[in-house]
Amino acid sequence: MSKQTLTVTDNRTGKTYEFPIKDGTINAMDIRNIKVDDNDFGLMSYDPAYQNTASCRSSITYIDGDKGILLYRGYPIEQLAEHSNFVEVAYLLLNGELPGKDQYEKFRHEVTVHTFVHENLKKFMEGFRYDANPMGILIGTLGALGTFYPNAINVNDAGERRLNVIRLIAKMPTIAAWAYRQSMGMPYVYPDNELSLAGNFLAMIKRIAEHRYIPNPKLERALDVLFILHADHEQNCSTSVMRGAGSSLTDPYSAVAAATAALYGPLHGGANAEVLHMLDEIGSRDRIPEFIAKCKEGKARLMGFGHRVYKNFDPRSRIIQKLAHEVFEITGSNPKLDLALEIEKIALQDEYFIKRKLYPNVDFYSGLIYQAMGFPVGMFPVLFAIGRVVGWLAQWQEMLNDKEQKIARPRQIYTGAASRDFVPMNRR
C-alpha cells in the first residue's frame, strides 16, 4: 500500500514537511508546525463557511452527495421512509441501532408521556404578540423551556442527558403546535397520548370543537415520513450550531434554541417557505422563462434547488415527490404543484442548472405538501424542526462523548486597523 502521508515544501523557507493522512484528511493542527521562524504563529488553513473542513468524526449520518446516497446509521433513507416510523428512527439515530420490541415500546412510551409541558410555559407562550411568527415563538419558548429543568446544565451526567433528550423530542410537537395556535389566535389543544407522535401533532393543530380528533391515517403517515426525512443531515448549518453551542457545555434547551434559530434562515430550513413565495411570485407557467432568466443573471435564486452536498440528486426529494402526489389525492390537486413540476422540468434541462449541478432538494416539495395540508408558510420551518431536533440531539450526545472535541473556537485572519491610540471625541 502507498504511504499514507502528504509531503509539502514551504517555498518561503525551502523546508519540507510530512504529515499523516488519516481518513482522507490531514490534521489542521499539523500545519501549524510550518513556520517561517520561531516567532511565527504557524500556518493556518482559510476555509470560510467550512466548505472543506471536517469538524468532527461522526457515525450518525452518511451522505454521498455525488451518488445521492443518505444513510442513517447505515440504513438507506428510502428503506427507513418505507418501513420505519419517526419514533423508531429517533431511537436509531440516538442509539446507533434499531430497537428491539421492548426497547421500542419503552422509548415510544417515554416520548409519549413527556408530551405535556408545565402550565407556566403555556402562559409564557400566550405572552407572544397575536401575530408573532411561529418560528420566533418556537425559538423563544425552547429557551424558556430550559428554565423549568435547571439540572439540564449537568450535561456530563448521562442520565440527565437522556432525560432531557426525551423531553425535547416529546415536547417539540406540543410547543410547535401551540406556536401555530398562538399565531392563529386559537386555543391551545393538550396532547392526546393515545395517538402517534405525528397523529397527536395533527390533533393539536387541527382540533376545534370535536371531542376527539382522529387524524387521516394517510396524512398522519405522510407527516411521519416527512419527520423521518428531516431527522438528520450530518454537519449542516443548524447542526453545526447545535454542536458549537453545545461545545461550551450549555444546556440542551439553549443549544436547541440556537440550532432552531439557525434553521430559521431562508437558505436552510426557511427554504421551503421561500419555494412557496417564489411560486407566488412566478404566478403562472408563461412567466417561468422570465424567472429562470433572472436566476441566470444572478438576480434571483430558484428556491428548493441546489445543495452544498448533493451535486446529483437529493434522495429525500424523490421520496417526497411521491409523497406529494399521495397527499394531493386526499387534499385535492394544487395548481402550485403543476407550476412546480413545470419549473423542475425546465430547470433540469437548462444548461445553467446542469453545469452547476443544481437539482431539486428536499424543500422543493415539502412546502407544497405542507401547504396542501393547510399549514401556513410560517409553520414550514417549525415542521422541519420537529424532525431535526432528533438529529441535533444525537449529534450533541456524540460530541459530548467525543474525547477529541473541545469548545468550538475557529481562528480568523485579522484585516482591521493596526494598533493605534484612542483619539478624544473633540479631536476627531
Ligand code: CMC
Ligand atoms: N438558483 C440559481 N442559481 C443557483 C442556485 C439556485 N437555487 N443555487 C446555486 N446557484 C448558483 C450560484 O449562483 C453559483 O453560480 P456561479 O458559480 O455562477 O456564481 C453556483 O450555483 C454555486 O452556488 P453556491 O451558492 O456557491 O452553492 P452553495 O453550495 O454555497 O449553496 C445553497 C447551496 C443550497 C445555499 C444554494 O444552492 C441555494 O441558495 N439554494 C436555494 C436555497 C435552498 O433551496 N436551500 C435549501 C437547502 S437544502 C435544505 C437543507 O438541507 O438545509
